[in-house]
Amino acid sequence: MGKIRTFVGKTIPTPLKNILKEWYWRNKVHYIKLPYEKKAICALKGKKKIRVVFLALYKSVWKYDSLYQLMKADERFDPIVLVCPIVNYGVKHMLEQMEISFKHYKSLGYNVISSYNKDSDTYIDLEKDLQPDILFYTNPYKGLIDNRYYIDRFPHILTCYVPYGFNPVKFEWTYNLNFHNLLWRFFCETQITKEMIDKGSFTHGINCVVVGYPLYEKFCKESIKNFGLWKEQEQKKKKIIWAPHHSLEDCGGLQLSTFLSYYKFFFELAQKYFNDIQIVFKPHPLLKEKLYQHPDWGKEKTDTYYKEWDSHPNTQLFEDDYIDLFKTSDAIIHDCGSFTTEYLYTQKPCMYLTNGHNLEQYNELGKQAFNCYYHGNNASDIISFIEKVVIKGEDTQIDARKDFFIRNLLPPNGLTAAENIINEIKKQIQ
Structure with missing residues (x-):
């Protein structure tokens, strides 16, 4: 099968491959993706508590603090942070990063769970053990997060993503991976970004909503919490x-x-x-x-x-x-x-x-x-x-x-990005 896929990939011209991919995604969206999403939304409309699981990796690329805090304060939501394995640099790196991330999110007062138990060498079954209604991903790349937690395992759960970085580059892997097209909601930063996604993605941005960037509130709404980050100097520098x-x-x-x-x-x-x-x-x-x-x-x-x-x-x-x-x-x-x-x-x-x-x-x-x-x-x-x-x-x-x-x-609607995200979710499930 792999040889056939390689042969087809090398022999079919790129324009034709793109046409076939668009045809594939158009049918997948119409016959599979949208029906799954419609069923998931209907199940949430009468539910008092919406369980939202954030699949966290490196703490340094976490952009969801303001959203997590808003959800924690909202009686409609039950947010959980699940620290997931980073598997592309070996077991030692995975364990180190999971420990660092877990301690970090715990220190922030989050409801945080580790997906891996080192003592028993077992992993949490995301769907059975946590029963999420909505999943928020922190990274789009297959092969980085353990495959058991990748988006393609959960077609019947509503999935969301805010880019881990404010994207300045034009490469399709920033907006047109299978991951991006599988999302229920792809929350993007600006109208310029959305226009690029609408034009270039195989699903033409059908799932893309402009909300602003969540770090806006961190930079512009919150006061400085730690002034002691820099080494003290004998004179001002x-x-x-x-x-x-x-x-x-x-x-x-x-x-x-x-x-x-x-x-x-x-x-x-x-x-x-x-x-x-x-x-x-x-x-x-x-x-x-x-x-x-x-x-x-x-x-x-x-x-x-x-x-x-x-x-x-x-x-x-x-x-x-x-x-x-x-x-x-x-x-x-x-x-x-x-x-x-x-x-x-x-x-x-x-x-x-x-x-x-x-x-x-x-x-x-x-x-x-x-x-x-x-x-x-x-x-x-x-x-x-x-x-x-x-x-x-x-x-x-x-x-x-x-x-x-x-x-x-400046985020749209005179609101923060986190407020825009919550409003979009509530609008869809009400």
Whole structure:
């Protein structure tokens, strides 16, 4: 069967494959997906409590706190966080991340359950043990979460998803995987994003609803909870975040990372401007694993490098939730995807480190966000940004950032994203 699928995949022209896929999804939606959803909705209309299970993976990409809190306060909902196995980097990594995530969600006061029992080597049966009415996924990729919890196992349960990052790229794997088309509700960030999904997905965005981005309320509605994230300095210094992406090599067309070009340089910057700046190293959660596997790095070199960031007075490593880190910073330098848009919530100075083909990868929203940034093509550009913009305050891009915020980052309906999501769910099940 696998050989036949490979042969067909290689011999059928791409335009014809796309036509066949659209035909497949049109029939799947009409004859299977919508009838299942209609039946599930009918079952919920008379139900007093709607059980919502959030399938959590890495704590660093959790975007549902405001939604969870609203549901917890609403008598109609019974929210549960289920910490699920991350299986693509081996058992050791899986157990480490599940423990980290479980402790984190427990500390937030969530009703949290671990899906895996290490002592008995058993997994929770999601459907039988928890009996969910609605599932919220935190990541769309098959092969990352354990298959027993993947969306294709639950066609008769209402499934939802808010992107784990504010998507600036145009690749179909951000909106047109089987996962995205199987969703009951695909909650997207902006009208520009929805237009891309409507045009490019096989189901033409039939399940897509614009609600805004849940981190809006974290950035703009909540006060800073932790001011003590940065190392204390003997004198006031500008706080700069360096956030390198994990895509050292091509990742499904995505190749943003400039880490290998600058990993030594940022230590040099911290030393050169010791009296003026302090730098936080905020790596993408997957960067460490990628470096472990890199032929020129490996585990020992990677661990040593990470530890070194905590060994200097004005540098530090930061791998936790980044909202308050962003809000207490003075600037960011990065090459990440979602941070391109997310940092613009702060409206503070920002530099994007380019690698020669970033614009080829951006969608329309990503291009608009990118144009609000200072662009770092080399070390001289980074030095200029630090000296002129960060230290001296000669910020010529401030108006562009403010304009982008007003046009693209304010959620619709005068509500928060979480409020829009809850309203959409209630509208459908009433």
